[in-house]
Amino acid sequence: MTVTITEAVARHVKSQAEKTGNAPRIRLGVRTSGCSGFMYTVDYAAEVGEADTVHEQYGIQVVVSRKSRPFLEGTEVDFVREGINQRLAFRNPNVKDECGCGESFTV
Numbered sequence: 001m002t003v004t005i006t007e008a009v010a011r012h013v014k015s016q017a018e019k020t021g022n023a024p025r026i027r028l029g030v031r032t033s034g035c036s037g038f039m040y041t042v043d044y045a046a047e048v049g050e051a052d053t054v055h056e057q058y059g060i061q062v063v064v065s066r067k068s069r070p071f072l073e074g075t076e077v078d079f080v081r082e083g084i085n086q087r088l089a090f091r092n093p094n095v096k097d098e099c100g101c102g103e104s105f106t107v
């Protein structure tokens with residue numbers, strides 16, 4: 001399994017999917033950006049392509065493209081609340097360095 005999610009992520013995605021009418025399915029990936037090279041992408045997965053890997057955890061389908069798979073191998077995604085702020089936190093064992101603001105990373 002390339003990427004794992006916590007139960008907190010699953011609860012959040014299910015809640016948001018119910019509100020918006022989307023399927024309980026998220027697409028996780030990376031794209032070139034920032035001062036360190038890459039940044040994470042998160043979106044609802046309206047469609048699943050042939051090059052996508054799909055696995056289910058806690059009733060949520062997690063979709064990762066073939067292109068992003070090597071960068072996300074072994075990553076755990078958690079939903080974190082800090083005061084009134086909330087965010088997805090990526091624990092990626094492949095990361096070698098991060099930029100100062102935490103928005104981008106190097107593998």
